[in-house]
Amino acid sequence: MSWLTRPCTETQITHGARLWLYALAILIMVFLVVPTLIVIPMSFSDSQYLEFPPRHWSMRWYEAYFNSVAWMQATATSFKCAFATVLVATPLGTLAAYGLSLSRMRLARLAFVMLITPLIVPIILIGIGVFYAYVKLKLINTLLGIVLAHSMLALPLVLMVVASALKSYDASQEMVARSLGASRFRAFISVTLPQIRFAVITGAALAFLTSFDEVIVAMFVSGGDNSTLTRNMFNALRDQIDPTIAAISTIMILVTSTLLALSQLFGKSRPG
């Protein structure tokens, strides 16, 4: 086995001497992936209990999900929330990233820190704070309320992704466009935006997932007709482990991986 005795690092360690590292790394990757995907085969089980591998296959848990008015309504709410969050957080975050990156003021640095605080403040504190504020503002159980809260949570992610793309962007290009007579808006749309579009798309995908997967704020401020999918799932998990949850989980994994694949696909077209 010549492969085993071939040196593979700058310090002449052979592949053979490193087999332990390869084995360990593969085990850790299995640890990461298997629990993420294990619910998929389980959701096609015929049994009342969650078993693996399933003895009989069936779609009954998917039927249970699609025939349930409550689950369907929650799913619709989650999608509506996630799309609305993308529509609010992506422009606001991109605008802020653009302004703060180009304005070389101390104040801009401060504003940047202020805008990423939602990542640092414990989410439960945000949850009860928003709950308290929404009771006063009469926004409890409304779509608008949950969208605003989710947009705030997604803002820092859009901001960070777009700001880091703008780091490698030469702002004088936009100056050229403006000196040739383009308005600031036109210059941004036709010169700057095409160059940072990959970051904006990634930011939008992150905003979608932030809203779609969010549990804690939704738990406090969504309810009734406007309760989200994750909120209902979380409540169901505290009571019993129903295989319907496995079917819903599978659908959520599908949504996530589609989104991931799409954003990777658009990533390929990045210039340079």
Added chain:
Amino acid sequence: MRRERPNERGLRRDAVRERFTLLGLASPALLLVCVTMAVPVAWLFWLSFFSDTGSLSLENYRRLIEQPSYARIFATTFEISLMTTAICIMLGYPLAYFLSQLPRRAANLCMIAVLLPLWTSLLVRTYAWLVLLQRGGLINKWGMALGLWEKPLALVYNFNGTLVGMVHIMLPFLVLPVYGTMRSIDRDYLRAAANLGASATRAFWQVFFPLSLPGLSAGALIVFILCLGFYVTPAVLGGGKVIMVSNSIATNIELFFNWGASSALGVVLLVLTLLILYGASRIVRFERIFGGGHGS
């Protein structure tokens, strides 16, 4: 004497106006964060200084110190966060090292294993662990089939179950910054070390490891800070036995409507988080954690 060019003042005024216009573009975002986060959290801060009877007092904070149950909650929170961070380092560092040694293409492929869980809903993954670890779950079935243990073990609804779930959720947050730092290490340093007679082990510990430390400390810090605020995983996998600060805050609101006590707990949690971040900011560069502000 320096003479001002005729339009210099005008240019300067334009530059200042330009800067303020640009800063103004952030105002809608700032407004949103103020209304949905800053003001509500400040409000809670205010509420935490009112006792149950509505008078201004430090009673809520006194209770946090005097009642041993709260000390236990904070101890649990720190214990589980520290253990999660430690295990993530032990698993994440070797994995990041392995990935950094692979050719780019292979590394990107293996990276899916790290990114897939990161992108999958936390709730879904917590549920998956519940399914795997329960009494009749896969781990127990296989363990007994292999003869490792006789009776089903209580793997979930306790501290260990919560720990396993949290490690799984936090591991990608450690691997990503460590991997990024390792990729940027110049391999010529290792070649030089070997050339000067260092053994492979010595070259690793004296050259590679110190150079990877910025990524490791940034990753460990993110993991620890995020762990402190965990709610969903202990609530589901802890089965009511693992009560972290966040769980206690939620219970105080949901069951007792005790805004004062919840707010005080939240304020203490926030202050602790900020203190840790402040302490760490003297060691770790923040740009590394949050992806960096602007170029200037």
